[in-house]
Amino acid sequence: MIKKPTKLKIGGNTDFFVESGEIMDPIETFFAQAQAALALDPSLTYDSADAFGDTPAMADALAALVLAGQKTATTSAFALYAKDQEPLPQPRGLNIVLDGHEQPVALTYTEAVTIHPFTAITPEIAAKEGEGDRSLDYWRQVHTAFFTREFQAVGLTFDPATALVVVEEFRLVFPIAQ
Numbered sequence: 001m002i003k004k005p006t007k008l009k010i011g012g013n014t015d016f017f018v019e020s021g022e023i024m025d026p027i028e029t030f031f032a033q034a035q036a037a038l039a040l041d042p043s044l045t046y047d048s049a050d051a052f053g054d055t056p057a058m059a060d061a062l063a064a065l066v067l068a069g070q071k072t073a074t075t076s077a078f079a080l081y082a083k084d085q086e087p088l089p090q091p092r093g094l095n096i097v098l099d100g101h102e103q104p105v106a107l108t109y110t111e112a113v114t115i116h117p118f119t120a121i122t123p124e125i126a127a128k129e130g131e132g133d134r135s136l137d138y139w140r141q142v143h144t145a146f147f148t149r150e151f152q153a154v155g156l157t158f159d160p161a162t163a164l165v166v167v168e169e170f171r172l173v174f175p176i177a178q
C-alpha cells in the first residue's frame with residue numbers, strides 16, 4: 001500500500017506534499033507513487049515532465065486522450081530540438097504527462113522514436129496521435145497550425161514541405177487515480 005503524503009499549500013496555487021518531514025513537489029510525489037505501484041527500481045528516473053500542446057486547454061484535452069488510451073503517439077519539430085540544443089527523446093524512457101495546470105496525470109513509456117518528413121506522416125501515425133477524427137487530414141491541419149505557432153515563437157518559419165518531425169510512440173503505464 002502506498003503511503004499518501006500530506007498535501008499543503010505553500011504560496012500561490014502550487015501544491016506541495018510532505019512525506020517523512022520533507023517537502024516534495026507534485027511531480028516527484030507522482031513519480032514516487034508510480035514507482036511504488038509498478039515496483040520500479042528506486043534508482044530509476046523519468047526523462048521529462050511536460051504537457052502536450054501550447055495552451056492549458058489543449059494540454060488538458062491531450063492528457064485526457066492519453067488517460068483514455070486513445071493517444072499513443074506525439075509529434076514534435078526536429079528543428080526546435082536543434083535550436084534549443086536539447087537531446088531528442090529516447091526509446092525506453094519514462095515520461096510524466098502534465099495537464100493544463102502543470103499537474104502530473106500519467107506516466108508513459110516510450111516504445112519508439114523516429115524522424116520523418118512532415119509530409120511523410122502516415123495515416124497510422126495520425127491515428128495514434130488520437131486527436132479529432134484521427135485522420136491524416138485532421139492531423140496535418142492541426143499540426144501545421146501548431147508548428148507554425150511554435151516556430152513563430154522562436155523567430156523561425158515553419159515549412160511543411162521541408163520540415164522534419166520527431167514521432168514518439170508510447171504506452172500508458174501509470175494513470176493517476178481520481
